[in-house]
Amino acid sequence: MAPTWLTLLPPFLAIGLALLTRQVYLALFAGIWLGFFLLNGSGILPSLAEALDGVLAVLANPGDARVVMFTLVIGAFIITLERSGAVSGFVHFLERSRWVTNGKRAQWMAWLVGLVIFIESNITVLVAGTVSRPLFDRFRIAREKLAYIIDSTSAPVCMLIPLNAWGAFNLGLLDGLGVDNPLSVLLASIPLNLYAIFAVALTAYTISRDYNPGSMGEVQARVSSKKEDTLDIAGSIGQAADIKPRAMNMLIPVLILIAAMPLGLWITGDGKLFQGSGSTSVLWASLAALAAISVLVLIQRSMTLDELSHTWMEGAGRMLPLAIILVLALALGAVSKALGTGQYVAGLVGDSIPLAWLPTVIFLVSGVIAFSVGSSWGTFSIMLPIAIPVASALGAEPALFVAAVLSGGVFGDHASPISDTTIVSSLAAGTEHMDHVRTQLPYALRAGVASAVGFVVLGYFLL
Numbered sequence: 104m105a106p107t108w109l110t111l112l113p114p115f116l117a118i119g120l121a122l123l124t125r126q127v128y129l130a131l132f133a134g135i136w137l138g139f140f141l142l143n144g145s146g147i148l149p150s151l152a153e154a155l156d157g158v159l160a161v162l163a164n165p166g167d168a169r170v171v172m173f174t175l176v177i178g179a180f181i182i183t184l185e186r187s188g189a190v191s192g193f194v195h196f197l198e199r200s201r202w203v204t205n206g207k208r209a210q211w212m213a214w215l216v217g218l219v220i221f222i223e224s225n226i227t228v229l230v231a232g233t234v235s236r237p238l239f240d241r242f243r244i245a246r247e248k249l250a251y252i253i254d255s256t257s258a259p260v261c262m263l264i265p266l267n268a269w270g271a272f273n274l275g276l277l278d279g280l281g282v283d284n285p286l287s288v289l290l291a292s293i294p295l296n297l298y299a300i301f302a303v304a305l306t307a308y309t310i311s312r313d314y315n316p317g318s319m320g321e322v323q324a325r326v327s328s329k330k331e332d333t334l335d336i337a338g339s340i341g342q343a344a345d346i347k348p349r350a351m352n353m354l355i356p357v358l359i360l361i362a363a364m365p366l367g368l369w370i371t372g373d374g375k376l377f378q379g380s381g382s383t384s385v386l387w388a389s390l391a392a393l394a395a396i397s398v399l400v401l402i403q404r405s406m407t408l409d410e411l412s413h414t415w416m417e418g419a420g421r422m423l424p425l426a427i428i429l430v431l432a433l434a435l436g437a438v439s440k441a442l443g444t445g446q447y448v449a450g451l452v453g454d455s456i457p458l459a460w461l462p463t464v465i466f467l468v469s470g471v472i473a474f475s476v477g478s479s480w481g482t483f484s485i486m487l488p489i490a491i492p493v494a495s496a497l498g499a500e501p502a503l504f505v506a507a508v509l510s511g512g513v514f515g516d517h518a519s520p521i522s523d524t525t526i527v528s529s530l531a532a533g534t535e536h537m538d539h540v541r542t543q544l545p546y547a548l549r550a551g552v553a554s555a556v557g558f559v560v561l562g563y564f565l566l
Contacts (some may be wrong), residue, residue, distance in 0.1 A: 106443030113138035114439050114475035117521060131431035132158075138438035147418060166380075167433050170523075171426050173225070173386045177417040178422030180360075180393040181233050184353060187400045187412055190247075191236060192348035206242035209235060210310040213249060217256020220361055221264040224257040225385070225527045230357055231256070245326045247319060250532035250539040251546060255306040256481060258513050258524050259299035265289060273509070278488050288502050295506035295561060297554040298466075298514045305550050310444045317545035322538070346405050356396040363388035421560040422530070432521045436476045437451075454563025458497070459562035465490050466558050468519075469511025470551065477521035479512035486512070503565050510554055518547040 117134030124130060135157055136332075161167045197565040203209050213235040220227045231253040239249045259271040272291065277285035308314060315323050369375075393415075400403025400406045408416065456464050464488065473482040490504040516522045520540040529536040 109141055110439070110442040111475065113442070113498060114142065117435055128427060128431065128559065131428065131435055134435050135431065135438055138435065138442060142438060142441055154434075157438055158430060161359045161430050161433045161437065163253045167430075169383060169386045170433075171430060173389050174422050174527075175419040176386065176389040176393055176428065177225075177229055178420070179230065179418035180356070180389060180396065182413055182418030182421065183393065183396050183400065184233060184356065185410070186346070187352045187396060187403075187405060188346045188348040189352035189396065191237070192350040193353040195249040195348050196350040199318075202458075203238055206239070206244040207310060207313075207452050209238035209244060210248065211244050212238070212257055213252045214306055214310060214419070217253055217260055221260045224261050224269070224524050227257040227260065227421070228253040228524065228528045228531045230360070232528070232533070234353070235532055236531075243326050244414060244525075245319070245322045245542075246532045246534040247322045247542040248315075250528045251319070252306055252310070253531060254517065254525060254528035254539070254543060255302045255546070258516060259302040262296055262299040262509055262513055263293055263303070265293070272485075273483060273505075274302045277491070277505070282491060282501060288505060291500070291502035292506040292509060295503055296510050297506070297561075298550055299515075301550040301553050301557075302513070302517065302547075305546055307486035309546065310457065316549075317542070317543065321544055347403075349403070352396060352399055355399065359395045360388050360392035363391040368520050368544075428526050428536075431525040432477050432523060432526070436478050436481055436554055439476045440481065442484070458566050460559060461566070462558040462562045463555050464509075465493075465504060465507040465554060466511040466514070469508050470515035471520075473512045473515025474519045475515070477516065477519045477523070479516035479522075481514035482515065483508060497566070499566055503561060507558055513549045514547065514554065518544055518551070 113134040116137055117130045120126070120130035120133055132154065135295040136151055136154040139145075139157060140147065143150060143153060145153065155182060162171065162474055203212055213231050216231040216234060217227055217415055220230055232249065235253070236246065258269075265273070274285050274289055277288055282288050364384050367387040368379030370379070372379030373382050400411060401408065469482050469486045472485060473479050476482070486508040487505065490508050491501055494501040494504040516524060519525060520537065525540060525543075526536060527538040532539065
């Protein structure tokens with residue numbers, strides 16, 4: 104049967120309940136349950152059993168299982184960094200260098216880390232969040248602002264510098280769609296990827312002008328009014344008093360983390376970087392970084408092997424809520440795909456749309472799909488097979504249509520409360536997930552509106 108408007112109900116139910124109740128786990132599962140009820144029509148209780156099986160089926164997919172395992176490993180990595188003196192050592196190094204001396208410079212550092220670490224979106228937010236959070240606390244900058252900055256310089260930057268799994272994934276899609284010279288098309292789409300450009304630029308403007316629209320202003324005012332003394336960084340992250348702060352404990356593992364990602368892509372792609380497995384590479388990178396900091400800790404005798412293993416388990420336990428949310432979000436995406444949610448939204452685009460408005464319509468439809476399913480990559484998979492034939496039929500260069508799809512996918516993903524990058528950003532910054540969603544949405548909508556207008560202009564000039 105052709106998809107109908109009913110296919111929109113599961114993701115919209117999950118998003119609506121999450122926003123209203125702030126109970127993300129229950130909201131996601133409610134969407135999954137409704138999805139299986141609509142999919143199989145087997146009744147309330149039978150579809151509950153099917154929903155449980157659907158959640159478990161996520162772990163049967165090797166790629167999804169690797170992402171969940173990466174989440175637990177990176178949790179062990181972060182807490183080992185904290186307990187080893189790496190974070191406090193790096194913060195002290197920044198203070199001695201007199202570069203990060205106030206809240207604005209702390210924000211610029213988080214922004215720059217997002218630009219430099221473009222290997223993988225989740226790695227970007229985790230590294231930037233780990234390094235920057237103590238500085239934001241010290242200078243009384245809201246953690247919600249940190250979550251916004253690292254979220255806005257993760258996926259957008261990965262799209263603008265596609266030497267990573269994002270580039271490999273989209274190149275694979277373009278090649279499979281028969282695009283001539285897909286690498287040239289992807290590179291040509293970069294300066295047209297308006298949402299990614301506006302998101303990064305708006306973040307820079309926000310930092311330079313202390314721009315806090317909507318609820319972000321309320322949150323920042325509350326944090327700024329606190330009267331606490333200067334933050335004890337070592338104590339706040341659980342570092343033992345006898346552990347010596349060491350900046351090298353931060354620099355060496357993070358450099359290994361960054362270098363291991365493209366190496367993993369090269370190995371899994373049999374020497375072809377853009378054909379490697381992103382999920383495998385990111386797991387290898389996190390394991391390599393965890394091994395590096397663990398070896399340093401043992402050599403420095405700051406922990407015994409028994410203490411180190413307990414630290415790993417504690418770190419993995421901290422990330423368990425994120426792992427559960429990821430599994431539920433992936434299950435919701437799977438049942439939405441089975442229902443044809445993306446195809447239904449894409450099918451709403453009719454033949455009566457003016458040619459110059461097509462890029463804007465493709466951008467908006469891609470945004471709605473990504474917002475609904477919480478996946479930019481899933482959106483790319485749905486919309487690129489639609490956009491490329493449209494460009495071919497019009498005799499137009501495909502770069503603008505590709506850019507509209509990629510921009511819309513990142514926009515919807517950036518605004519969605521069920522997106523994995525949004526979830527990881529919340530946890531990396533140490534803030535409540537729905538607080539991050541609520542404070543980030545005004546920024547995302549501003550960049551989205553600017554992008555929609557921009558695509559209209561590009562449509563008139565380039566089509």
